[in-house]
Amino acid sequence: MSEGEVAEKKNSLGFWRSSINPWAVRTKDNPERLAFVFHRISGFLIIAFLLAHILETDSPVWSQLIYHVNGWTFWNHLMAIEAGLAFRVGEFIIAGAVLFHAPNGIRLLLSEFFGVGIGRPGDPKPPYVPGTFTASQRTWLYAVFVVWIALWIFAGIIIFT
Amino acid sequence: MAMDIEAARRTPPKEVVVRVRRYDPETKKTWWQEFKVEARRGMTVLDALLKIKEEQDHTLVLRYSCRQGICGSCGMVINGTPRLACQTQLAEVASEARPVITVEPLYNFPVIRDLVTNFTEFFNKHRSVKPYLIRKDKEEQENPKGQYDMFPDEYYQIYQYSSCVYCGLCYAACPVVAADPQFLGPQALMYALRFVNDVRDEAWGERLIMVDTEHGCHRCHFAASCSAVCPKAVDPAGAIQALRSKVFKYRLHLFKRRVSKVIGPPPEKGERVPLPPEATLLPGVDLKKLEQEPVVIQLPPE
Amino acid sequence: MAGRASNIQLWQYITAILLIGLLGFHLLERVPWIWGLSTIDQTLTAAFVYHGYTSYGWALLLLAYVALFHGLNGVRGMLLELRQGRLYTTTINVLFWIVFIVFAAIATLTVAKLPPY
Numbered sequence: 001m002s003e004g005e006v007a008e009k010k011n012s013l014g015f016w017r018s019s020i021n022p023w024a025v026r027t028k029d030n031p032e033r034l035a036f037v038f039h040r041i042s043g044f045l046i047i048a049f050l051l052a053h054i055l056e057t058d059s060p061v062w063s064q065l066i067y068h069v070n071g072w073t074f075w076n077h078l079m080a081i082e083a084g085l086a087f088r089v090g091e092f093i094i095a096g097a098v099l100f101h102a103p104n105g106i107r108l109l110l111s112e113f114f115g116v117g118i119g120r121p122g123d124p125k126p127p128y129v130p131g132t133f134t135a136s137q138r139t140w141l142y143a144v145f146v147v148w149i150a151l152w153i154f155a156g157i158i159i160f161t
Numbered sequence: 162m163a164m165d166i167e168a169a170r171r172t173p174p175k176e177v178v179v180r181v182r183r184y185d186p187e188t189k190k191t192w193w194q195e196f197k198v199e200a201r202r203g204m205t206v207l208d209a210l211l212k213i214k215e216e217q218d219h220t221l222v223l224r225y226s227c228r229q230g231i232c233g234s235c236g237m238v239i240n241g242t243p244r245l246a247c248q249t250q251l252a253e254v255a256s257e258a259r260p261v262i263t264v265e266p267l268y269n270f271p272v273i274r275d276l277v278t279n280f281t282e283f284f285n286k287h288r289s290v291k292p293y294l295i296r297k298d299k300e301e302q303e304n305p306k307g308q309y310d311m312f313p314d315e316y317y318q319i320y321q322y323s324s325c326v327y328c329g330l331c332y333a334a335c336p337v338v339a340a341d342p343q344f345l346g347p348q349a350l351m352y353a354l355r356f357v358n359d360v361r362d363e364a365w366g367e368r369l370i371m372v373d374t375e376h377g378c379h380r381c382h383f384a385a386s387c388s389a390v391c392p393k394a395v396d397p398a399g400a401i402q403a404l405r406s407k408v409f410k411y412r413l414h415l416f417k418r419r420v421s422k423v424i425g426p427p428p429e430k431g432e433r434v435p436l437p438p439e440a441t442l443l444p445g446v447d448l449k450k451l452e453q454e455p456v457v458i459q460l461p462p463e
Numbered sequence: 464m465a466g467r468a469s470n471i472q473l474w475q476y477i478t479a480i481l482l483i484g485l486l487g488f489h490l491l492e493r494v495p496w497i498w499g500l501s502t503i504d505q506t507l508t509a510a511f512v513y514h515g516y517t518s519y520g521w522a523l524l525l526l527a528y529v530a531l532f533h534g535l536n537g538v539r540g541m542l543l544e545l546r547q548g549r550l551y552t553t554t555i556n557v558l559f560w561i562v563f564i565v566f567a568a569i570a571t572l573t574v575a576k577l578p579p580y
Contacts, residue, residue, distance in 0.1 A: 007186045008271035008279055015545045018336035025268065025334045025386055026241035029163065032385035032398070036336065039382070040541070047534035054527060054566050058573040060509075071578040072509040079507050102486065105479055108383060113476045115406025121321040121358075124394035127164040131321075132388050132399035158494060158503050341544040375543055375552070379472045412469050 029133060031141055039104050042097035049094045088159055095155040096148075103144040111137045162244060162390050165253050173200040173251035174260040179209055181221065182265040183275045194218075200251050206262065207235050207246035210276075222275040230392055233328030237276050238265040243333040243390045267333040283329055286345050290353040290371060295364035307423040309361040315419075322355035322400060324393045331387030331397050343376040347387035347397035350378050354404040360421040369404075369411045378405045471536060478533040485526040513580040520574040527570035535563050 017024045022037040055062075059078055060071030067074065081087070111117045119135030132138075177200045184191045196213045207225055214221045225235040228247045235246040240254050240263055254262050270278035296302040331347040332338055338346050345353075353372050357365045372378045378401055385398035410416040442448060491497060492515060493506050500506055516523065539559045543552060 007189050008273055009184050009186075009189070009191065011266060011272050011278070012269050012342070013336075013339035015340035018339040019541070023241075024336070024339075025238075025243065025390075027162070027334060027386050027389040028242070030384075030386055030389040032383060033336070033389075036382050036384035043534070043537045044541070047538055050530055050534050051562075051566060054531075054570050054573075058569050060578055061572055061576050064578060072513065072580050075509050075512070079504070082507075083504055098486070098490070102483065106483065109476055109479055111402045112383060112405050113409060115403050118399040118402045119396075121318055121396070121400075123317065124321055124324065124396075127166050128392065128394035129163045130388040130391060130394045130396035130399065132385060132396050132402075135399070161502065337544060341547065343547050344544075373469045375468050376547075377468060379468045380540070380544065408469055409473060412473070 031138075031145075035104055035107075035141055035144070038100055039108070042101040045094060045097040046101060049097075092156055092159050095159065096152045099151040099155060100144070100148045103147045104141075107137060107140045107144055110140070162242065162392065163394075164248065164392075165250070168250035168253040169203050171250075171252040172202045173204060173255055174257045175200060176260065177209060177251055177255045178261045179206075179213060180261060180263045181210075181213075181276070182263070183221070184266070184272045186274055200255070202252070204251045205247055206237075206239055206244075206249045206251060206254065206264065209251060209262075210246060210264065222277050224277050231326065233326030233392075236267050236328040236330050236333065238268060238333065239263070243267060243330040245328060245330070245392050248392055267329055269333050269335065269338045270329060278329070280327075280329060282342075283332055283346065283348065284327075286349040287327070287352060289345070290349050290356070290368060291364065292352050292356065294356070294359065294362050295367070296361075297363050301423060305423075307426050309421040310424045311360055311421055315360045315421075318358040318360075319355050322351055322358070322395055325351065325355075325395045326393060328392065330390045330392065331395075334386035334390045336384050336386065337380050337382060341376060341380060344380045345372065345377055347381075347401060350381065350404055351395060351397040351400040353378075354400045354407070357404065357407060360419055363420055365407075365416070365418065366411065369408050369416070372404060373408050373412070378408060381405070475533060475536050478529045481525070481529045482533060485522060485529060488522065489526055509580060513577070516574060516577055520577075524570060524574045528567055531563055531566050531570070535559050 013024050019040055020037065022034045025033075027033060056078065060075045063069055063074035064071045107117075117135055117137035117140060119131030122131060124130075177198050179196045179198055181194050181196065182191065183194050196217055198209045198212055200209065205228075207223075207228060210221065210223055211225075214223070223235065223237070223246075225247065226232040227234070230245050230248040233245070236243060237246050238244075239246065239249055246264075251262070264276065266272045266276045267278045270280065270283065273279050294302070325348065327348065329348070331351075335344075335347055337344050350372055353368045356362045357368055381398075381401045383398060383402060388394075388396045388398040391397065407416060493503055495502055495506050498506060498511075500511075505511065536559065539555055542555045
C-alpha cells in the first residue's frame with residue numbers, strides 16, 4: 001500500500017464462522033440458513049464416515065493381505081469391536097447426519113435444479129415478505145425437520161436395542 | 162427484511178444507548194463507542210446517528226441520502242442484522258428491557274471509515290453480468306425506430322428484480338460471500354436473471370455462460386439470508402435458484418424464451434391517442450363544455 | 464475452466480438422485496425386522512454381509528462410486544470457498560480425482576476379490 005492511500009479494513013465473517021454458526025448474521029424468519037449450516041456439517045460428517053466405511057467394508061480383503069488371516073474372521077472381530085457403546089453413538093450421529101442431508105437434499109434438488117417451489121416473481125408490497133419464504137419450499141423445509149427427527153428416533157431404536 | 166409496519170406507532174425507550182463500531186484508517190484502530198440519545202416516537206436509527214453527529218461527535222462518519230429507503234445508501238449492521246438505518250425504527254430494535262443498539266459497518270465490504278464501506282467490488286460484480294439490454298440488431302438498438310412489445314406477465318418477470326436499490330444488504334448477509342471473495346454475490350446473480358428473464362434482451366446465452374463458473378451461481382447454497390434481509394423483497398435467493406435451473410436448461414439445450422419484436426413507433430408529441438370504443442365518459446360529464454369552460458379551482462383567501 | 468462448473472454440478476445432482484434410491488436401499492439392509500431378524504448386530508454378521516455382496520454387489524459398488532463422487536465434490540466445493548487462487552484450485556481439483564480413484568479402486572477390490580465365506 002502506497003503512502004497516502006486510505007487503509008481499508010477487511011470486514012468479512014470468513015469461512016468458518018459463516019459455515020458453522022447459523023446466527024453469524026442474525027436474520028429473522030430464515031430457517032434456510034439453519035438448514036444450510038446443518039447440510040454442510042452433516043455432509044462433512046458423512047464424507048468422513050464414507051472414507052472410513054469403504055476401508056472398513058474392504059477389511060475382509062485387506063486383512064488377508066496384511067495380517068494373513070481369514071477375511072471373514074477378521075470381519076467378525078471388527079464387528080465385535082464396533083458393537084461397543086462409543087461406536088454405537090458414532091453410528092447414531094452419522095445416521096442423524098444422513099437422515100437430515102437426504103430429505104434436505106431432495107428439497108435443494110427440487111428448488112436448485114428443477115427450479116420449483118421458489119414462487120414466481122411478482123409485485124412486492126409492504127411488509128415486503130420475499131416470495132421464496134411463502135412458497136412451497138418453506139413447507140418442504142419444515143417437513144424436512146419433522147421427517148429428520150422422526151427417522152432419527154427410529155434409527156436410534158434400531159441402533160441401541 | 163419483512164418490515165414491522167406497526168413499529169413507527171410504538172414508543173421507544175426514553176433514552177437509547179447506541180454502540181457504534183468505529184474505525185480510523187489513519188491509526189488503523191477499531192473501537193466501540195457508546196452514545197446516549199434521547200429517543201422519541203418515530204425516530205429511526207439514522208435519525209439517532211445524525212443526532213449523535215450533530216450534538217455529540219462530529220467525527221462520526223456515515224453515508225446516507227434519501228432517508229426513506231429509496232437510495233440504499235445507509236445500509237449497516239444493526240444488532241447483528243444488515244438493515245437500512247433509515248427504515249429501522251428505534252422501537253423495533255430497542256426496548257425498555259434492552260435499550261442498547263449496536264451499529265456496525267456492513268459485513269463483507271471493506272471499511273473505509275466508521276460506518277462507510279467500499280462498494281467498488283460490489284459494483285464491479287454487478288457490471289460483470291452486463292446489466293443492460295443487448296439486442297442482436299445493433300443498428301436498431303443504437304437508432305431505435307420503434308418500441309419493444311411486452312406483455313404484463315412478462316413485465317412481472319422482471320419488475321420485482323428491477324426494484325433493487327443496490328444497498329448491499331444481501332451481499333453482507335451472504336455466508337458464501339463471507340468466505341469466497343470471488344463469488345459474484347446475490348445481487349449480481351439476481352441481476353443476471355433479471356436480464357435473462359427480460360423478453361427485450363437477446364443475450365441470455367452470454368449471461369448464462371458468464372454465471373456458470375466455479376464462483377458463479379453454483380456456489381450459492383440457498384441459505385436465503387439475502388432474501389431475509391432484502392428491504393424491497395427483491396428475493397435474490399429465489400432468483401439465483403431460478404437462474405441456476407435456467408443454466409442447466411440452457412446447457413441441456415432445453416432453454417426457450419420469446420424475444421419481443423419491435424412494434425410501431427411511439428405516438429408523435431401532441432398527437433391524441435384515440436380512445437378505444439369501450440371507453441366511456443363518466444355519466445354527466447360533457448367533454449366539449451369542459452374544454453370551453455375549464456373548471457378553475459379557487460383557493461380560499463389567506 | 465469457464466463453463467465446466469455446470470457439468471460437474473449436473474453430476475452432483477444426478478448422483479444425488481441415484482443416492483436417494485441406493486442409500487435408501489443400503490439403510491434398509493440394516494433394518495433387522497425386514498429380514499426377519501431382531502437386532503442390527505444380526506444384520507452385520509459375516510454370513511449376512513456375504514449374502515448381500517453376492518446378491519447385489521453391483522448395487523453396493525455403484526453406491527460407493529456415486530457417494531464418493533457426490534461427497535468428494537461437496538468437499539471440493541467447500542475447499543474452493545475456503546481459499547482462492549489458480550494453483551490452489553488446480554491442486555484441489557487434482558486431489559479430488561486422486562482420492563476418488565483411490566477409494567473407488569478399494570471399493571472395487573472389495574467386490575472383485577471378496578473371499579468366499
